[in-house]
Amino acid sequence: MNILGISCYYHDSAACLVKDGRVVAAAQEERFSRRKNDPDLPLSALNYCLQAGDITMDALDRVVFYEKPFLKFSRVLLGHVQAWPRSFGSFMSSMPLWLGERLTLPLTLKEKTGYSGRTHFIKHHLSHAAAAFLPSPFEEAAILTADGVGEWATTTRGRGAGSGITIDGEISFPDSLGLLYTAVTVFLGFEANEGEGKVMGLASCGQPSFMKEFSRLAEVKDDGSYRLDPGMFDFYGGRMYSPAFTRLFGEPRKPGGELTDRHRDIAASLQKFTEDVLLRLARDLHARTGSRNLCLAGGVALNCVTNHKILEETPFRAIFVQPAAGDAGGALGAACYGYNCLSGRPRGFVMDNALLGPEYTERQIELALAREGLKAEKLPDELLFKRTAALLAAGKVTGWFQGRMEFGPRALGARSLLGDPRNPKMKDILNSRVKHREPFRPYASAVTAERAQEYFDLRAPSPFMLLAPRTRAGAADRIPASCHDDGTARVQTVTKTADPKLHGLLEAFGAAAGVPVLINTSFNRRGEPVVCSPSDALRVYLETEMDALVLGPFLLEKAGPA
C-alpha cells in the first residue's frame, strides 16, 4: 500500500511517501527548487518520493493533504474582512492562487501529475499530531502541538495509543503562541517564519527583564491555556504587532539595525514566557493522560531550549520530536495518518533517523567533480575518517556530504559543515568564511551518544538536535565553540547504528583531538536552502572559503593555510 503525504501553499512545502507502513522518502521542495522555504506544490519532492519508492503516480492508493483548504480559506477571508481596507494588496495577490490551485487541489494534482485517485484532507494540527506520534517509539503517549496557526487551531492536546490519535482540546486563532513568537521576531527586526530560531539564539545573550510587559500580552491559566490581548497584535494587517505593543516595548528594531541589550532582554523574556506556557501545558497534559511519554510537534516544538526544560521540569520521562516538526513535517503526518488511521493498518515504523532524502552514487559524484574540473582523492572509510579528523583538528572548515539528505531544517551529518569545537574562534571563522550569520547566533554540536554525558547534562538522547541541555562543568574550557552564552548547548547525539559514518568521524576526531564532539551546522550559505546534490555542495565549496569537502568517499582540499 502506497500513501503520499503533501504539505504546501504556506511555507516549506514537502512530500512524503509511506510504502507498506515504512516511510521510504520525505523531502522539502526548497532543496530541489533552491528557493528557501518554497511554498509551492512540491512537484520535485513528489517526483523524488516516487523514484525512491520505485513507483508511479498510478500506484498510489491515497494522497493525503496536510490541512483542510476550505476551513483555512474561511480564516483567510475573515482576516481580509478584519483588516479592510489595508488587506487590499494581499487580497488581490493571494486570491488568484486560492481560486486557481489551493481550493481545487484534486484538479491541480490531476493537471500537474496525472493523479486521479482519492485525495484526502486532514486538519493541520492532526497532521502535526500524527507526525509526532505515529513514527514515535512509544506505544502510547500524550501529544501536544503548537504553531502559528493551521486552519483555525493554534494549539492542540491529545493522546495517542496504538494506531489511534485522540485530540480533545484546542486553542484557536487569534490566540497563538507561535504568532506571539513571530510578532516579537518581527518587532526585533527579523523575518517572520525564518527569524524565530535567531530570536531563540539571541535569547541566550539576554536577561528576562521584560516579564511584566509580557504578562500584559496574554492571560495564561494554570493549565497553560492562554488568550492573547487582541489590542496588542495586528495579525490581520500583516504587521503582526499593534501601536499599543510598540508603546509597551518601545521602538521596534529595523532589520539589520544595531542589537542592544533591550533587544536581547526582550528576546530572553519571550523565550522565558514561551517556556513558562509550554511547561504549564505539559504538566497539565501529564496530569490528564498519566503518560510518561510526550510527543511534541508544530513549529514551536523546534524550540530546543524549551524541549529540554520540559524533560527537566515536568514528570514526562521521554520526549519525541521528529526532525521536521514544522509545517514540512505535515507531509509526514498526513502520509502516516493515511496508512495507520485511514487504512487501519498497525504501526510498525519508528523514525530513528532523518535520512529520508535523495542520495547520490559515486558515479554521480565523479561526474559532478568532472564538470567542475576538480580532482579528489577516493579513500576507504577508516582512512577518510582519519584524514578528515586531522583536517578538522587543524582548524579546517570542512563540508561533510554523505548518503541520504536529512528531512527537516537541521543538518544531522548528511549535509553538514563541520568545525573544531575546541577553537573559541570557530564560530567567527564559520561566520566570516561561509555562513555569514549574525554573530550572536550559536552553533550546534554533534557528539557520540556514548560520550555525550561527559560534556552535556542530557536527560534523553537527542538524535535530531532538538534538545539544548546545560553543559557540564569544564566543558566550556574543552569545547568553547559548542557552548552558548547561557551555559547550554544544542546537541545531536550520534549512534553507530543511526549514522555509522558521522559516528566514525566523531570517534576519529576524538582520537586526534581528545574530544568526540564537532561543531555541526547546515551546509549552505546564508539565505539559501541546505545543499541537496553534489553540484550544490561543490558550488558552495568553490564560492566560499571552506577548506575541505568530503563527498561520499572523495576528499577535496583547497591549497593554502587554514
Place this chain on the structure above:
Amino acid sequence: MASFKETMVKFARAVFVRAQKVLLPACLFCAYFLGIGPMAAVSRLARLLRRRAPENAVTFWKPAAGYEADEAESLEQS
C-alpha cells in the same frame, strides 16, 4: 496553412486569456469593495456592540471537533 477552424480557436483562446487577465482582477476588485467592505463594516459594528467581556473561565481550552477523520470525513475539504 492553418485552417479557418484552427485560426478561430487560436483567436478565441487569445481573447479568453486577455479577458481573464482583465476580468479576474476586476471581479476581485468588486468582490473586495462590494463584498468584503460591507462585511467589514458589519463586523466592526458588531464588535463595538459586543465587546469581548473579561471571563472568569478556569481554562481557555475549547473542546476539539473534527479531529476524528475517517475515510468519508477526510474526503471533505472543510
